Amino acid sequence: MNESPCPAENARFVAMIVPLMMTEVVATLGLVMLFAALRQLAVDLGSAAAAGWLVTAFILSSAVGGALLGRVGDVVGRRRVLLAVLAAAVIGSLIGCFTRSAGPLILARTLQGLAGASMPLCIGLVRERAPPALVPRGIGLISATASISAGLGLLVGGVIVDLFDWQAVFTVLAILSVLALLGVWRLVAADPPRGSTRIEDVVGGLLFAPGIVGLLLGIEEIGHSGMADPRNWLWIVVSLALLAIWVWRELTVAQPLISVRLLLVPQIALANLALVFAALGAFQSGQMMAQFGQQPPSSGAGLGLSATGAAMLLTPINIAAGFIYARFAGLVARHGPRTMALLGGLLMAASFTGLVLVHGSVVVVEVWLAIQMVGLGMVFVTVPVVVVSACPPERVSEATGMIVVIRSTAMAIGAQVVATLLSTPGAGTHASEGTWRIVFAWGAITALAVAIVALRLPSRLQIEKAPDVP
Structure with a gap:
């Protein structure tokens, strides 16, 4: 302790x-x-x-x-x-x-x-x-x-x-x-004196930047011009090739710019995988509610709110959840990452399952969203705590920086998945009741995946003291 x-x-x-x-x-x-x-x-x-x-x-x-x-x-x-x-x-x-x-x-x-x-x-x-x-x-x-x-x-x-x-x-x-x-x-x-850490293969490491930019741009452009546009897939294929070269190069040097080996540490890899599933599903709630909230009930589904009203579905919940995030961090330290991430995944799965079954009133939807935000908060706080505990102190910002990249990429993919599900042929201007059930089921499936990954996270947290700062 x-x-x-x-x-x-x-x-x-x-x-x-x-x-x-x-x-x-x-x-x-x-x-x-x-x-x-x-x-x-x-x-x-x-x-x-x-x-x-x-x-x-x-x-x-x-x-x-x-x-x-x-x-x-x-x-x-x-x-x-x-x-x-x-x-x-x-x-x-x-x-x-x-x-x-x-x-x-x-x-x-x-x-x-x-x-x-x-x-x-x-x-x-x-x-x-x-x-x-x-x-x-x-x-x-x-x-x-x-x-x-x-x-x-x-x-x-x-x-x-x-x-x-x-x-x-x-x-x-x-x-x-x-x-x-x-x-x-x-x-x-002020920063303490640094050792003589040397970064090899800067050029190879910098392949990461155009690779990830091209990948995100390609995914985003699919939402604008559609999956049939070959230019979008060219962006994605070239970007994936650059990232593959980046991985290969970074695995061949002792001091890479970004350590791929660090990302493969089981504890770090599992924490990031849990975040990927959350980004594919629960992080898309803003997009889901912006459309579901404004869709007129006369179309068969939706709440019929104004744009401001739809935005307010999540705003107060996000603010309230934020105030208890610090408490979540203490619970991670007390009960362990496995318990917190597992509970978070199950709460998200329960909320999306509830939306599949009952989503006809603002009050009911707000209850499901509140449960979802609590679960998402547990996962959102647990992931960086696990990563920080698993990596050397001298590479913490690198490891947590990759969390930003992984989350951004998964969110971009998740946004396109949700948009594709909502663009069912023959659905007309608005998505049907059945389509919305499928979208909410997607959220439940990804949340269950978070819970399954959480079972492999450590049961106890141990953070060693970092070197003293003068």
């Missing part, structure tokens, strides 16, 4: 975790708040496609930055890289404040998206600086911040756009980024 921290260690932990949570606010709001401005942006930029690229640029930058910058942070210092990431977010936000052209705005969103590397860097700092007993709590607080920010982001973004203009979103993000930058600079101790 890990020893309880002393009051001085608790105080240092609080001083460190506050700016790290602020950093996660910047990363999450940077993505979510702009959703509320997409309609205005489509008008100002001349097309919905141009506005959509502002979201795509952020997601791609986050996915690549999470892995690559996480590893760079492991090598040269996580605080140093986190400051650079926040500085990039400040610059990107300022660019967005002073331009209304598509090109500069895409650059701005790419720079803002680098804040997607903040979670692996923050988790790495918690692992490096906090006493072992406080590591799960720190991960839980960071995860809770992401959930609460995601829940509030669309609402806050909508208020800002209604009262001002979409550029005000960039102004708010600039202010928040500066505050987070100052907080990390003032309250997080």
Whole structure:
């Protein structure tokens, strides 16, 4: 068992975790708040496609930055890289404040998206600086911040756009980024001296970036132009070939940029596999409810809500769930990852099964969604805790950065699966009752897969003390 921290260690932990949570606010709001401005942006930029690229640029930058910058942070210092990431977010936000052209705005969103590397860097700092007993709590607080920010982001973004203009979103993000930058600079101790770690085969490692970008773009384009378009499959095939070359090259060097061997450690591989199944199903609830909530009941299924009403199905639940995520981290430490992930998977499966059977009223749907968010929260917190406990302290940000990549890829695939299921030939404008039952059943099946994988996770958590930081 890990020893309880002393009051001085608790105080240092609080001083460190506050700016790290602020950093996660910047990363999450940077993505979510702009959703509320997409309609205005489509008008100002001349097309919905141009506005959509502002979201795509952020997601791609986050996915690549999470892995690559996480590893760079492991090598040269996580605080140093986190400051650079926040500085990039400040610059990107300022660019967005002073331009209304598509090109500069895409650059701005790419720079803002680098804040997607903040979670692996923050988790790495918690692992490096906090006493072992406080590591799960720190991960839980960071995860809770992401959930609460995601829940509030669309609402806050909508208020800002209604009262001002979409550029005000960039102004708010600039202010928040500066505050987070100052907080990390003032309250997080300087990085300790690093050893002589050497990264071999940087060129081979960098094959990862175009490979994952091309894969995500190919999957996204299938949603726009359909599966019959050969260009989409060309994107995917070439990207998979690049990733295969990347895997082969990284397995042949002693100090790769991103360690494939680390991802193959059973505990890490199983935790990521559980996350994949959750991303394929439960993470698609936003897409499901946006459509099911707005579909008129006269079509045979749906709740007949406005766009705002459909968005509010998940917003209060996300916020409420976020406040108990830190508690989940403590339960992972007390009862073990296997129990928590298993219970989380079963709760998600129960909620989706309930939606298959009964989904005719807002109240009933809200109950199922609340159960689902509790289960998803258990899995969402358990996965990084397991990964952190299983990998060497000097590679924590790299390993948790790959969580971002794996989740983004699985979510993109899951979104296309759900969209395909909802596009049943002959269903008309709206999906039928039977189609929605199939979609909810998909969620139940993926949740049961999470529970099955959870059975192979460790029954107890053990986090060793990281080397002391001067």
